[in-house]
Amino acid sequence: MALARGGCGDAVVTADIAGWTDAPRPAPVRGALRIENAVKHYGVGASRVLALDGCSFDVRAGEICVVVGPSGCGKTTLLHAAAGFHGLDGGTIHLDGRLLCGDGSDATAPPGSDRVVVFQNGALLPWKTNLENVMLGPRFQGRAPIAQVAAKARRLMRDAGLEGYENAYPGETSSGVKRRVEIVRALMNDPAVLLLDEPFRALDSLTKSMMHAALLAIHAQNRSTIFFITHDIEEAVFLGSRVVVMTSRPGRTKEVIDVDIPYPRTYDVLTSKRFREHVQAATSIVHEEALRAYERGEREGRAS
Amino acid sequence: MTTNVLVGAAGEPVRPIRPKAVTWASGRATRRALVSYAVVLLVWQLGATSRTWLGHPLPILGNLPAPSAVLEAFRRLLGDPGYWQSGYASFLRVVTGFGAAVLVGVPLGLLMALNPRLRRVVFPVFELLRPIPPLAWVPAAIIFWPTQELSIDFVIFIGAFYTMVLNVLGGADSVDVRLIQTARSMGAARWNVFSRVVLPAVIPSIVVGSQVAIGITWEVVVAAEMISGGGSGGGTASGGGLGFFIWSSYVGGSYPQIVVGMISIGMAGYLSSAALRWTGGRLTRWAGAPS
Numbered sequence: 001m002a003l004a005r006g007g008c009g010d011a012v013v014t015a016d017i018a019g020w021t022d023a024p025r026p027a028p029v030r031g032a033l034r035i036e037n038a039v040k041h042y043g044v045g046a047s048r049v050l051a052l053d054g055c056s057f058d059v060r061a062g063e064i065c066v067v068v069g070p071s072g073c074g075k076t077t078l079l080h081a082a083a084g085f086h087g088l089d090g091g092t093i094h095l096d097g098r099l100l101c102g103d104g105s106d107a108t109a110p111p112g113s114d115r116v117v118v119f120q121n122g123a124l125l126p127w128k129t130n131l132e133n134v135m136l137g138p139r140f141q142g143r144a145p146i147a148q149v150a151a152k153a154r155r156l157m158r159d160a161g162l163e164g165y166e167n168a169y170p171g172e173t174s175s176g177v178k179r180r181v182e183i184v185r186a187l188m189n190d191p192a193v194l195l196l197d198e199p200f201r202a203l204d205s206l207t208k209s210m211m212h213a214a215l216l217a218i219h220a221q222n223r224s225t226i227f228f229i230t231h232d233i234e235e236a237v238f239l240g241s242r243v244v245v246m247t248s249r250p251g252r253t254k255e256v257i258d259v260d261i262p263y264p265r266t267y268d269v270l271t272s273k274r275f276r277e278h279v280q281a282a283t284s285i286v287h288e289e290a291l292r293a294y295e296r297g298e299r300e301g302r303a304s
Numbered sequence: 305m306t307t308n309v310l311v312g313a314a315g316e317p318v319r320p321i322r323p324k325a326v327t328w329a330s331g332r333a334t335r336r337a338l339v340s341y342a343v344v345l346l347v348w349q350l351g352a353t354s355r356t357w358l359g360h361p362l363p364i365l366g367n368l369p370a371p372s373a374v375l376e377a378f379r380r381l382l383g384d385p386g387y388w389q390s391g392y393a394s395f396l397r398v399v400t401g402f403g404a405a406v407l408v409g410v411p412l413g414l415l416m417a418l419n420p421r422l423r424r425v426v427f428p429v430f431e432l433l434r435p436i437p438p439l440a441w442v443p444a445a446i447i448f449w450p451t452q453e454l455s456i457d458f459v460i461f462i463g464a465f466y467t468m469v470l471n472v473l474g475g476a477d478s479v480d481v482r483l484i485q486t487a488r489s490m491g492a493a494r495w496n497v498f499s500r501v502v503l504p505a506v507i508p509s510i511v512v513g514s515q516v517a518i519g520i521t522w523e524v525v526v527a528a529e530m531i532s533g534g535g536s537g538g539g540t541a542s543g544g545g546l547g548f549f550i551w552s553s554y555v556g557g558s559y560p561q562i563v564v565g566m567i568s569i570g571m572a573g574y575l576s577s578a579a580l581r582w583t584g585g586r587l588t589r590w591a592g593a594p595s
Contacts, residue, residue, distance in 0.1 A: 125504070
């Protein structure tokens with residue numbers, strides 16, 4: 001896995017930004033994640049499971065890198081290690097050259113606002129309004145006066161089409177709006193990399209396609225690196241500049257697919273020949289792994 | 305009776321408009337409740353006065369004071385400062401015992417939830433003591449504490465304490481771990497995770513626990529006053545609380561007053577629960593819709 005970092009479709013992204021006059025100046029592109037030989041076990045004794053076994057790939061600065069793989073292949077383990085929720089048993093993860101996870105738990109960097117996680121079922125605080133939720137990160141960090149934070153939150157919410165939802169509670173808002181509020185909340189921290197753990201999994205297909213458009217628009221504007229996990233191959237190909245396919249447990253990198261479809265991507269892409277070819281290629285690889293995982297599950301089921 | 309069925313444009317039957325149906329049903333429910341109250345009062349009145357119209361008292365009911373006598377006693381007592389002082393004394397004890405249970409129980413529950421080591425040490429002892437009924441503590445409490453007042457407060461505290469701790473512990477255990485992870489991911493320090501995530505998430509459990517606990521305290525205060533206040537002879541009629549009021553009414557043979565005392569305690573319990581429910585509703589207004 002010797003992949004060059006940086007310089008991936010930047011020109012296209014910048015061209016799209018020109019339309020946003022009141023958008024903040026794009027931050028220097030950062031957020032390159034380098035995952036090398038990641039190894040992770042779960043459990044102890046007889047129930048010890050090898051979740052990751054020498055998984056390596058790069059997430060280039062400023063790109064949307066989508067990781068697909070069968071259930072239990074260690075995608076989420078990898079993302080949680082990058083987030084700082086737990087360490088690795090072997091290998092390293094670097095963010096822009098800084099060691100996040102090393103061999104030995106003492107080298108694990110604690111969770112930080114430079115790599116914010118968005119979970120699949122949502123984690124908005126139900127007792128805070130949407131606006132207050134969006135303001136949480138900077139409030140936790142105590143790095144700016146409240147009026148300034150509120151102004152920025154309102155601006156980002158407006159840019160994401162969330163005007164009018166500021167004072168509603170998450171419980172009063174639809175699932176699609178909640179997902180966008182969460183992504184905006186993550187962006188409030190100016191993260192180097194956004195860690196999205198199947199963020200659209202629980203949504204219906206219509207809302208999901210709206211979310212894809214919203215995420216691509218946000219990314220075009222913001223250019224923060226996105227590390228995106230999913231089961232959905234079409235979603236992966238539609239969003240990702242590269243798609244990393246992982247093997248079934250223990251997780252390794254099986255293949256990295258370069259999606260040579262230029263941004264900005266619209267729904268026309270979904271019916272294009274190139275898109276179908278990529279989906280087909282990715283599907284056959286993922287299926288092979290899913291089948292292996294299934295057969296192993298069958299064996300384990302009979303054995304126990 | 306096909307004429308009663310409303311038919312829509314396409315010929316399908318149409319349901320009657322909903323709000324109308326609701327008011328009609330609730331009106332009927334109110335009427336039924338009123339009828340059943342009336343029946344209970346009538347049976348009670350007839351049973352209690354059976355000695356007069358039947359010649360001999362009916363079993364059980366024949367020994368009750370009549371509702372009319374209770375009402376008469378109630379009217380008399382409303383002008384009696386002693387009655388109000390009894391109620392005030394019980395109320396004060398409930399507030400003290402319950403307040404102490406909240407002040408000790410909520411932090412203890414939170415500490416056990418946040419610190420697994422402390423939990424492993426404290427929880428087994430807690431579970432060992434929990435099955436002991438609050439009233440079984442009365443004699444021990446009288447020995448432990450220098451004044452009778454403190455003994456009663458302590459027994460009330462015991463009654464509310466376990467419920468508070470268990471509710472807080474359960475509430476803190478069920479805080480969604482993703483809320484905590486997200487907060488940490490956004491740079492929240494430990495203190496922020498506690499004060500902005502764990503504590504607000506536990507408030508609904510504190511509210512529910514308080515409502516259950518205050519009900520228990522009213523059960524306990526009456527019994528504790530009967531036992532310690534009535535038994536030691538130290539309490540005066542006014543300072544003994546409603547429990548002692550009932551007991552001394554029994555000893556003095558003024559049976560209508562017993563019933564007045566019973567009703568007073570029921571009302572006090574209901575009102576304090578309602579007050580907590582109202583407060584809790586204001587604290588957790590966001591919880592109206594599930595997120």
